Amino acid sequence: MIVLSDTVGSEPFWQRVVAAANVDDDFRQRGAHLRELAFGFEVGGRRIGLCIERGSLALVEPDAPAFVVAGPADEWARLVAGEKPYGAAINVVHGQLRVSGDALAATWANRPLWQLFRLTRHLVASGDSHD
Amino acid sequence: MTEIVGRYVDVDGVRTYYESAGSGKPILLMHTAGRENRQWQGVMQRLAPEFHCVAPDLPGHGKSWPLAGNVCLSDIESIQAWLWRFAQTLGLERPAVMGCSIGGNLALLLGARHPEVRAVIALQGAAHTPTFTDGALEMMTHPQVNLMHANLDFSMSLVGSAASDEARAFSEWGVLSIIPVAQQGDLRAYAHCDSRALLENVRCPVLIARGTEDWLVSQDMVEAARDGLTQAPRVELRALSGLGHFPHLEDAELVAGMAGEFLREIG
Numbered sequence: 015m016i017v018l019s020d021t022v023g024s025e026p027f028w029q030r031v032v033a034a035a036n037v038d039d040d041f042r043q044r045g046a047h048l049r050e051l052a053f054g055f056e057v058g059g060r061r062i063g064l065c066i067e068r069g070s071l072a073l074v075e076p077d078a079p080a081f082v083v084a085g086p087a088d089e090w091a092r093l094v095a096g097e098k099p100y101g102a103a104i105n106v107v108h109g110q111l112r113v114s115g116d117a118l119a120a121t122w123a124n125r126p127l128w129q130l131f132r133l134t135r136h137l138v139a140s141g142d143s144h145d
Numbered sequence: 146m147t148e149i150v151g152r153y154v155d156v157d158g159v160r161t162y163y164e165s166a167g168s169g170k171p172i173l174l175m176h177t178a179g180r181e182n183r184q185w186q187g188v189m190q191r192l193a194p195e196f197h198c199v200a201p202d203l204p205g206h207g208k209s210w211p212l213a214g215n216v217c218l219s220d221i222e223s224i225q226a227w228l229w230r231f232a233q234t235l236g237l238e239r240p241a242v243m244g245c246s247i248g249g250n251l252a253l254l255l256g257a258r259h260p261e262v263r264a265v266i267a268l269q270g271a272a273h274t275p276t277f278t279d280g281a282l283e284m285m286t287h288p289q290v291n292l293m294h295a296n297l298d299f300s301m302s303l304v305g306s307a308a309s310d311e312a313r314a315f316s317e318w319g320v321l322s323i324i325p326v327a328q329q330g331d332l333r334a335y336a337h338c339d340s341r342a343l344l345e346n347v348r349c350p351v352l353i354a355r356g357t358e359d360w361l362v363s364q365d366m367v368e369a370a371r372d373g374l375t376q377a378p379r380v381e382l383r384a385l386s387g388l389g390h391f392p393h394l395e396d397a398e399l400v401a402g403m404a405g406e407f408l409r410e411i412g
Binding site for chain 2: 098099100101102105106107108117118121122124125128129
């Protein structure tokens with residue numbers, strides 16, 4: 015399944031991801047330890063703001079993220095489609111995404127983010143990722 | 146079933162735990178980063194009828210005591226030197242060396258450093274693996290990081306689709322029971338490993354095998370290692386379809402069969 019690189023940078027796509035995460039027991043459990051952890055995804059030139067509060071995910075203004083995951087849209091497309099694992103996408107050798115900001119916060123968010131990208135893979139595979 | 150026996154031996158003042166089984170030409174087996182020798186039990190049981198298999202826990206791993214100050218080795222040359230002293234202490238004569246991931250890198254390095262090595266079998270073995278940043282390594286022992294929690298998805302993503310349920314469960318247990326300072330030391334050694342210039346010193350037969358679903362150790366990395374082995378009399382690179390970063394754990398029967406065949410052929 016191909017996900018277009020402009021889709022992955024769009025707010026409607028991430029609204030669907032947020033909705034999927036909030037009904038997913040695994041995501042809620044893996045993010046339950048987080049308290050108002052705001053972070054950003056920079057997809058190409060577009061910034062998406064997200065926040066996890068006790069396992070619940072929300073879209074927020076991307077103005078004060080603890081950390082940002084940033085990189086080219088085509089690498090994001092591979093990540094959300096499940097063609098590349100989160101660990102590979104942010105790996106210094108194998109990936110084109112980079113995590114900046116508070117490394118501790120980013121580490122705390124590891125498990126919910128891994129689960130989030132499992133959910134995006136399902137969304138893309140189901141064809142529910144497009145407008 | 147072949148009996149695997151656990152013993153202790155003193156190596157450089159470190160009370161070192163190792164497991165062994167079988168008799169015959171010796172094979173030194175080296176575990177992956179932060180883990181311990183139980184990874185090799187499936188392979189040991191299958192090779193023991195023909196070979197003397199010996200698998201240590203590195204200092205600070207499994208049931209081996211750490212170094213003075215409760216620290217672990219953290220550079221690749223120190224680890225290979227320690228492993229060689231372990232082999233000498235046990236009187237292993239011309240051992241084959243076999244390892245996975247950092248153990249695979251160590252097998253290649255041992256082959257380069259010690260002409261007595263009979264053969265090298267390097268699973269996911271490479272000579273240059275700068276795959277972790279210093280920042281990521283620092284996080285592993287941060288007082289507010291639970292490494293078992295933070296690393297679980299990463300580690301399990303490295304397991305291949307053909308791995309048995311038992312192997313998958315034990316791999317997960319390997320993360321849940323990890324010792325952060327041991328994992329950090331090993332991965333620091335792994336990330337800074339660059340033995341490319343030494344590969345031409347390897348003069349023994351070498352088998353490199355790679356689980357094809359491992360995203361951390363790429364095909365390019367193992368091919369680069371193979372291509373650097375210009376003086377080895379025999380070099381093979383095999384693809385292990387459906388397996389990931391831990392082939393010896395994921396399919397012990399396949400790996401033991403492959404290793405046994407290779408070692409029989411070289412004599």
